Amino acid sequence: QKMKRPELIVMLTQNDRTVENAAAVYEACRNTKAAYWGFKEEGLPLPEMQKLFAQMRADGKRTALEVVTYTEAEGLAGARMAAACGCELLMGTMFSGEISRFCADHGISYLPFVGRITGRPSVLSGSLEEMVDEARAALANGAAGIDLLGYRYTGDAAKLNRDFVAALDAPVVLAGSVNSYARLDEVREANPWGFTIGSAFFEGRFGGTVAEQIDRVVEYVNR
Numbered sequence: 001q002k003m004k005r006p007e008l009i010v011m012l013t014q015n016d017r018t019v020e021n022a023a024a025v026y027e028a029c030r031n032t033k034a035a036y037w038g039f040k041e042e043g044l045p046l047p048e049m050q051k052l053f054a055q056m057r058a059d060g061k062r063t064a065l066e067v068v069t070y071t072e073a074e075g076l077a078g079a080r081m082a083a084a085c086g087c088e089l090l091m092g093t094m095f096s097g098e099i100s101r102f103c104a105d106h107g108i109s110y111l112p113f114v115g116r117i118t119g120r121p122s123v124l125s126g127s128l129e130e131m132v133d134e135a136r137a138a139l140a141n142g143a144a145g146i147d148l149l150g151y152r153y154t155g156d157a158a159k160l161n162r163d164f165v166a167a168l169d170a171p172v173v174l175a176g177s178v179n180s181y182a183r184l185d186e187v188r189e190a191n192p193w194g195f196t197i198g199s200a201f202f203e204g205r206f207g208g209t210v211a212e213q214i215d216r217v218v219e220y221v222n223r
Contacts, residue, residue: 005222006187009036009064009173010214011198016068016121016176018043019202023052029211030059033218036194038064038089041078046085053085064089066147066175066196068120072096082108091147091173091196095134100142109144111173117149122176124149128160132167145171145193151183152176161190179205184220 010029012022018039019025026037037056039049053063065087067078075093082090083106090103095112103110114134115126135146146168150161165172171193178187179200187195197217200206206213 004193006174006192007036007194008034008214008218008221009038009194009196010034010201011066011196012037012039013043013066013198014202015199016040016042018049020044023048023055025210026052026056028209029214030055030061032211032214034061034214036062036064036089038066038087038091038196039198041065041067041069041081046081049081050085053087057086062089063087064091066091067093068122070094070117072098075099076102079103079106079108079110082106089144091175095138095141095143097141100138104142110142111145111147111171112138112143113147113149114138115149115153117152122149122152123154124152125154128163128167131160131164135164135168135170139168139170143170145173147173147175148192149176150174150190151178158186158190161186161192165190165192179203181206181220184217188221 056063065082069075079099079102089109091111093112114131115124151157153160174192174195178195178197201210201213206216
């Protein structure tokens with residue numbers, strides 16, 4: 001487990017919403033080295049989401065829907081969207097037993113948020129101890145892993161990421177604002193199961209086209 005390099009999950013999103021031209025961006029990037037692909041529950045009509053996820057699956061990609069909501073009702077609606085899209089991973093929402101059971105019934109791996117989260121784009125607050133306790137309770141109740149908004153943290157993000165990953169014997173995805181090679185170094189050091197990049201690709205933070213950036217990031221973390 002510890003030798004494995006973190007998986008890049010490419011998010012076709014900017015400012016926590018799916019980009020309107022997500023299908024065209026994916027088409028230009030489908031032959032890159034990224035295995036995991038996803039986007040958010042906001043920004044595209046459901047039929048377009050379903051069509052794009054179907055294309056990703058046909059290409060042998062692993063699929064994730066990240067749902068930026070903080071109530072059980074909205075989270076459950078997001079889980080239903082993930083099921084309707086045939087996604088393998090549901091990331092986000094605040095943990096709920098009802099969402100967890102829905103995901104179990106539909107063969108979806110559930111990776112909820114932890115901590116106190118507000119806004120969109122999200123801001124994370126709370127203590128490491130609180131987040132670890134919350135994560136362990138979620139994992140004990142059916143969550144497959146945790147979606148940690150580490151770089152949205154109001155405190156020392158790099159330290160939170162390292163300590164949180166080390167404290168849990170379960171997959172952790174570091175989501176949001178991984179937007180520099182310096183942060184990729186920190187991600188490598190924390191060594192989570194995975195991490196997401198969305199906005200940074202559309203802002204050109206890693207140099208080149210989106211496709212070139214994806215391959216650069218995969219090569220960088222795997223080197």
